[in-house]
Amino acid sequence: MQEKISKLRELKLLFVEDEEDLLCIISEALTKLKINFLTATNGLEALKLIDEHKDIDVLVTDINMPYMNGLDLIKTLQDKDIFMPVIIMSAHTEREYITKAKEYGVEEYLLKPFDFIKFIELITNMKIE
Numbered sequence: 001m002q003e004k005i006s007k008l009r010e011l012k013l014l015f016v017e018d019e020e021d022l023l024c025i026i027s028e029a030l031t032k033l034k035i036n037f038l039t040a041t042n043g044l045e046a047l048k049l050i051d052e053h054k055d056i057d058v059l060v061t062d063i064n065m066p067y068m069n070g071l072d073l074i075k076t077l078q079d080k081d082i083f084m085p086v087i088i089m090s091a092h093t094e095r096e097y098i099t100k101a102k103e104y105g106v107e108e109y110l111l112k113p114f115d116f117i118k119f120i121e122l123i124t125n126m127k128i129e
Contacts, residue, residue, distance in 0.1 A: 043068025
């Protein structure tokens, strides 16, 4: 596991989540592991951060959020020719969400409640350039 955490430390992550408690838990865990990350509470905040931080390696986003949801965020990024690996983190398992995410090229889907070990396994096994 230490090797995977070391690999994770080489990346810059952006977590987009509107549930304050979950975002706090994730932030505390990432901080303890000395992971480089940013957070946003909706898609509009995320777009601003992505414009300001061109070195983000992976986007981890919820689907249902105020102002701009995760799927609209992904579509907007693609419309701007900004492509990065995306992990959707959601409690929603409806086929329409999964189908739309796949249409946008998202292959990784983490179900809530958030499982940190699964997340580390998933992200360290992704091909990230």
